[in-house]
Structure formats: structure tokens, C-alpha cells
Amino acid sequence: MIHLKVTNLHKSFGGLHVLKGVNLEVNGPELIGVLGPNGAGKTTLTNILDGAITPSSGTVYLNGQRIDQLQPYEVARAGLGRTFQVTRSFRRMTVLENLYVPALALGHMSQGRALTERATEVLEFLTIDHLRNEYARALSGGQQKLLELGRLLMLDPDVIILDEPFAGVHPKLMEVIYAYIRRMKAEGKAIILISHQMDAIFALSERLIVLNFGELIADGKPDDVKNDPAVIEAYLGRDDEEDAA
Amino acid sequence: MRQVPNIAGLGLVLFFAAFPLVYTGGNYDYVMHVLITGFFYAILASSWSMLAGYAGQFSFGHMAFMGIGAYGAALFSHYFYITAAPTGTCTEFAFFGNWLVIKNAIGVTSTTLTQDCLQQAITEWGDSVRVWRMPVLLGIVLGTVAGGLSGLLVGLLVLRLRAAYLALFTLGFSEIIKAVISAEIDITRGQAGMVLPALFDDGVTILGTEFTRTDKIPPYYAMFGLLLLCLLILTWLARSRFGLFVRALREDADAAAALGVNTTRYKVFVFTITTAMAAAAGAVQAHYIQIVTPNMLFLLQMSLVVAMAVIGGVENFVAAALGAIFLQVMLELMRTSFSIGGVTVDMTTWRLVFFGVLLMVVLRFFRNGLIAPLIDYFARAGVAEETIAKRRAGEAQP
Numbered sequence: 001m002i003h004l005k006v007t008n009l010h011k012s013f014g015g016l017h018v019l020k021g022v023n024l025e026v027n028g029p030e031l032i033g034v035l036g037p038n039g040a041g042k043t044t045l046t047n048i049l050d051g052a053i054t055p056s057s058g059t060v061y062l063n064g065q066r067i068d069q070l071q072p073y074e075v076a077r078a079g080l081g082r083t084f085q086v087t088r089s090f091r092r093m094t095v096l097e098n099l100y101v102p103a104l105a106l107g108h109m110s111q112g113r114a115l116t117e118r119a120t121e122v123l124e125f126l127t128i129d130h131l132r133n134e135y136a137r138a139l140s141g142g143q144q145k146l147l148e149l150g151r152l153l154m155l156d157p158d159v160i161i162l163d164e165p166f167a168g169v170h171p172k173l174m175e176v177i178y179a180y181i182r183r184m185k186a187e188g189k190a191i192i193l194i195s196h197q198m199d200a201i202f203a204l205s206e207r208l209i210v211l212n213f214g215e216l217i218a219d220g221k222p223d224d225v226k227n228d229p230a231v232i233e234a235y236l237g238r239d240d241e242e243d244a245a
Numbered sequence: 246m247r248q249v250p251n252i253a254g255l256g257l258v259l260f261f262a263a264f265p266l267v268y269t270g271g272n273y274d275y276v277m278h279v280l281i282t283g284f285f286y287a288i289l290a291s292s293w294s295m296l297a298g299y300a301g302q303f304s305f306g307h308m309a310f311m312g313i314g315a316y317g318a319a320l321f322s323h324y325f326y327i328t329a330a331p332t333g334t335c336t337e338f339a340f341f342g343n344w345l346v347i348k349n350a351i352g353v354t355s356t357t358l359t360q361d362c363l364q365q366a367i368t369e370w371g372d373s374v375r376v377w378r379m380p381v382l383l384g385i386v387l388g389t390v391a392g393g394l395s396g397l398l399v400g401l402l403v404l405r406l407r408a409a410y411l412a413l414f415t416l417g418f419s420e421i422i423k424a425v426i427s428a429e430i431d432i433t434r435g436q437a438g439m440v441l442p443a444l445f446d447d448g449v450t451i452l453g454t455e456f457t458r459t460d461k462i463p464p465y466y467a468m469f470g471l472l473l474l475c476l477l478i479l480t481w482l483a484r485s486r487f488g489l490f491v492r493a494l495r496e497d498a499d500a501a502a503a504l505g506v507n508t509t510r511y512k513v514f515v516f517t518i519t520t521a522m523a524a525a526a527g528a529v530q531a532h533y534i535q536i537v538t539p540n541m542l543f544l545l546q547m548s549l550v551v552a553m554a555v556i557g558g559v560e561n562f563v564a565a566a567l568g569a570i571f572l573q574v575m576l577e578l579m580r581t582s583f584s585i586g587g588v589t590v591d592m593t594t595w596r597l598v599f600f601g602v603l604l605m606v607v608l609r610f611f612r613n614g615l616i617a618p619l620i621d622y623f624a625r626a627g628v629a630e631e632t633i634a635k636r637r638a639g640e641a642q643p
Contacts, residue, residue, distance in 0.1 A: 006364055042521050052499060052502075052503070071502065071509075072503050073502045073503075073504075073507045073508065076502070076503055076504060076505035077505050082503055088497045088500040089496075089500070090492065090493050090496035090500070092492070092495075092497060093489075093492055093493065100489055101489055101490065101493045101501065102504035104486040105486075105490065105501075105504055125638075128636030129639075130636040130639055132631060133631060133632070134632055155504055155505060164364075
């Protein structure tokens with residue numbers, strides 16, 4: 001049973017308090033959308049969850065193991081994988097080699113036919129199998145997004161954080177990413193989806209959380225969150241005249 | 246088509262293996278010396294290619310590790326001996342019925358000592374007590390281990406450094422090693438250098454043929470064998486998960502870590518392996534030329550290794566090795582001066598200008614060198630056609 005628990009998470013960079021006591025709990029396969037204006041703390045939260053940065057205070061537990069002091073590779077091995085806001089494929093390695101890295105790093109597969117077959121299955125699902133022997137740098141931006149998702153399939157984590165997976169992606173490829181997210185959910189993964197694409201996030205998410213200035217201001221079903229006054233204010237701003245009246 | 250690089254590689258190995266036996270041109274010893282030096286640089290360039298080209302760790306301290314290997318072997322052969330009787334004056338330990346003797350350091354400018362403690366004992370003993378030098382091979386192994394351990398230490402120190410900071414750190418390390426060797430005159434003899442026994446000091450017999458300590462064939466095959474060994478190890482590493490992970494490390498260390506790669510371990514590992522190779526090359530070269538001086542660590546020497554790797558192709562260690570041999574031979578061939586219209590061109594100087602121009606042209610127009618793209622062209626033959634065919638097949642499906 002997947003269990004991610006974030007408790008009273010704070011992060012400061014110098015005098016800038018980026019996260020202010022964030023609490024979050026994920027139980028079992030869930031598809032959670034994360035919303036928030038720029039500077040809300042979404043990427044910082046992601047970086048703490050994957051071990052890239054350590055929190056100023058607070059804890060993160062994944063399946064009973066404390067992960068907030070672990071190195072990123074240890075977090076990945078503990079069962080949390082992520083994509084990046086700006087695609088970070090291994091550009092001078094082939095598409096297949098990109099997929100081999102996580103599978104071999106975790107040690108649950110060794111080089112050989114089984115690994116190639118698994119990678120082929122992933123590439124076919126993502127509709128980029130024809131590019132298997134091309135260098136990643138030859139892929140379009142959208143195809144590189146798919147390649148990043150493919151690497152996560154090879155990593156096979158319990159919790160997946162997708163940071164802006166739809167940014168700059170052609171609508172046809174977006175359908176593939178939609179299918180990917182639904183498949184992950186069906187396979188019992190917990191997915192944390194960060195995106196500014198409202199249509200996508202409302203279409204896919206079962207639960208939405210909203211961050212604003214480092215605070216979690218809403219956590220609930222998409223319809224409830226959509227009508228939450230605090231969320232509306234965060235996105236549309238406060239009407240001073242109305243307040244005055 | 247994809248087998249062309251393998252076939253060409255095998256052909257080159259056979260060519261260099263047979264060359265000393267079939268070469269009948271003039272200046273035999275000189276030609277052999279040029280090739281031995283070429284193999285030495287090939288080990289340095291290929292190991293640096295693994296470090297910089299594969300793993301993205303742009304170290305400018307590679308020659309320092311070569312120097313540690315060379316000086317490790319030199320210090321060992323200079324200070325450690327086995328004697329049948331105790332000297333009574335040296336630092337010494339009982340050793341399997343004999344004595345392990347460590348000579349005292351007297352430097353090169355001592356006015357109070359004209360002989361070290363062992364030499365004094367030998368003078369006193371005459372021929373009555375046997376004295377043995379340490380095995381050359383053991384010195385080479387110890388020099389290699391010293392270089393590898395230094396690489397391990399530096400690898401740990403530069404974990405968080407990237408790009409220019411890593412280059413500057415390793416450059417500083419190299420200068421420190423050179424300065425320490427120059428300054429510790431009592432131990433290292435400073436700029437005077439240290440003399441070593443020959444690689445095969447008592448001669449050697451190969452397939453019934455006896456060779457003296459000055460013959461070129463034994464050191465030729467020793468250095469060539471070391472080069473092949475290094476290339477085999479590098480090939481094995483490159484094809485294993487190690488090669489995959491260090492390339493991922495080069496491309497994006499954070500992304501590799503997020504996918505479960507212990508980037509720290511592989512960064513340290515690649516430093517240790519490649520610096521041990523540089524140290525091994527240094528130790529063998531030291532016994533071949535029989536003298537080591539701090540000049541071996543000049544920045545110009547490091548620049549030469551980098552240029553060789555860049556001209557061959559820094560992202561392919563075989564190309565880097567070939568680039569080193571090619572450049573070493575070319576630089577020697579270009580020593581011959583000539584006249585144009587009565588004006589003599591002194592090639593001993595001008596060859597370095599040609600070398601610099603070649604480097605600039607390669608950096609500007611051939612970013613991955615001159616040889617690596619050729620290997621890549623054959624190794625990836627058919628990939629584009631395969632991509633197009635698969636895409637068409639996918640489009641044809643309903």
C-alpha cells in the first residue's frame with residue numbers, strides 16, 4: 001500500500017520562505033493535481049520530495065521510510081520517480097540507452113533480452129519505438145517528454161511526480177501522455193501531476209491541491225477546489241473595492 | 246558495415262604487433278622510440294577520454310597522476326632494497342631471512358653526506374654481502390596503486406565541482422604535485438630528477454631471442470601490451486552498466502540521480518580507474534626512459550594529451566588513442582626542415598604551429614575529432630534507414 005506523508009514542511013532560501021508548513025498525505029493509487037501560480041512553491045516541493053534539496057524543517061515519509069534526508073538516487077530506489085519541468089533527456093545517448101539507465105540502476109534487470117523487450121514495450125506504448133536507436137538529441141521536444149515518461153516506466157516507482165508534462169507538447173502527443181497517466185493509475189501508482197494546463201489537470205485529477213506563496217490553501221475534489229474562494233483569490237486576485245464594500 | 250570499426254581495429258592491433266618484427270627501414274631504435282612514446286600518450290589520451298569524454302569530468306590533472314605513478318615507481322626503486330645482512334645504519338626490517346632496507350635521503354646538494362647509508366655499507370662489505378634491487382614490476386604496480394588512490398581522493402574532493410571549477414581544481418592539484426616534487430629535493434632530487442633501472446634491467450629472452458636492457462623490442466611490447474590492456478578494460482567498462490551510467494552522469498547528473506544512479510560512486514570510480522591507468526603508463530614510461538623529473542608534469546604535457554584526445558575524438562577512447570599515436574608520429578615526421586625559394590623553414594619550431602592550427606580547425610569544424618566520427622559513421626550504419634522504415638510501417642497501420 002503506497003503511503004506518502006509530508007508533515008509541516010518548511011523551506012527557506014536566505015530570507016525567502018518558499019514553503020510554509022506544507023502537509024500532504026497520499027494513500028494508495030491516487031491522481032493528485034497540484035496547482036499554484038508561479039512562485040507558489042510547487043517545484044521546491046517536488047525537489048524536496050525527490051531529494052534534490054533538503055527541507056529547512058519537516059519530514060517526508062514514503063511507505064514508512066523517512067526520505068527527506070536521502071540522496072536523490074536513494075529516493076528513486078525507495079520508490080519515488082519524477083520528470084522535470086524542462087526536459088532532461090540524456091541527449092548524446094540513444095533512446096534505448098536512456099531507458100536502460102533506470103532499469104539497470106535499480107538492479108532489478110540486467111543487460112540482455114528481457115531488458116530490451118521491456119524497453120521495446122515501453123517505446124511501443126509511447127509511440128516512439130521507431131526512434132529507438134536515434135540519439136535523444138534528434139527527438140522533438142514532445143518526443144523527449146515521452147522519453148522522460150518512458151524512463152519512469154522503466155524505473156517503475158510507487159509515486160510518480162510529473163512536472164509540467166504537457167508544456168509545449170503537440171495535442172496528438174498529449175493524448176499519449178493522457179493514456180500514460182491513466183495506465184500508471186491503473187497499475188496502482190500514486191501520481192502527482194503539476195501543470196498550468198487547467199483543462200488537463202481538471203480532466204485527469206481525482207484530487208487537487210493548491211499552493212500559494214508556499215502555503216497549501218486547498219486540498220479536495222476538483223469541483224470543490226475550483227469554487228474555493230481562497231483559490232479563486234490566488235488565481236484572480238482580490239477585488240479591493242468589493243472587499244471595501 | 247557495422248563491423249568495419251572492429252575489423253579495422255583488429256587490423257591495427259596486428260599491424261602494431263608485427264611492426265617491430267617486419268620494419269626494415271632506417272633509424273630502427275628511433276622509430277621504435279617514437280611508437281613507444283606514442284603508446285604512452287595513447288594510454289593517457291584514452292583514459293582521459295573516458296574521464297572527460299564519457300563521464301564529462303574535465304580534469305586537467307591527468308599528468309599529475311601519471312607523475313605520481315612515475316615517481317611512485319622511482320622512489321620505490323631508489324629507496325627500497327633487500328640485503329643479505331643488516332647495514333646497521335639504514336632503516337631496516339627482517340624480511341624472510343634477509344633484510345628490507347630503506348635508504349636515507351641525501352638529496353643532491355648535501356655537503357655532509359657523499360654516500361647514502363646503503364652505499365656506505367656496500368663499500369664496507371665489498372662483494373661479501375648480496376644486495377638485491379626491488380622488482381621493477383612491483384614498483385610499477387605500487388606506482389599504479391598510488392596513482393589510483395590519489396585519483397580516489399581527488400574524486401571524493403571534486404564531487405560537487407563541475408566544468409571550469411573542476412578543471413581549475415585539478416589543474417591546481419597538478420601544480421601542487423609538481424611543486425612538491427620540485428621542492429622536496431632531499432627525497433625526490435628536485436629538478437635533477439631520479440634515475441631508475443631499465444624496464445628489463447637484466448635483459449630478457451622472448452621466444453628464444455635474447456634482448457639486452459637497451460633493446461627497443463621488449464619495452465615496445467610492454468607499452469603496447471599495457472595500451473591493449475587499458476583499451477580492453479575501457480571497452481569492457483564502456484559496454485557495461487558503468488559506461489551507461491558515466492555517460493548519463495556526463496549528460497545530466499541530477500537526472501541520472503533521479504533515476505536511481507549513485508552518481509557519487511560512479512564519479513569516484515571513473516576517477517580512480519582512469520588515474521590508475523595514467524599512473525601505470527607513467528610508471529612504465531619512467532622505467533623505459535630511466536629518469537623522472539618534474540618537467541614531466543608541465544602544463545604543456547597535459548595540453549598535449551588533451552589535444553591528442555580532442556583531435557582523435559574525445560567521446561571515443563579508441564579514437565583518442567589513435568589520435569595520440571597519429572599526432573606523436575606526425576610531430577616527429579614534421580621535424581624535418583625544408584627550404585622554399587631559398588628561405589629555410591625550421592620545422593622544429595613550425596611543427597608546433599601546424600599542430601596548433603590543426604587543433605583549432607578540429608575544434609571549429611569537427612567537434613568530436615577526426616577519427617571518432619568515422620567510427621560512429623560505420624557503427625551507426627543503417628540506423629537512419631531503420632528509423633524511416635519503422636515510421637512508415639507505423640503510419641501504414643490502421
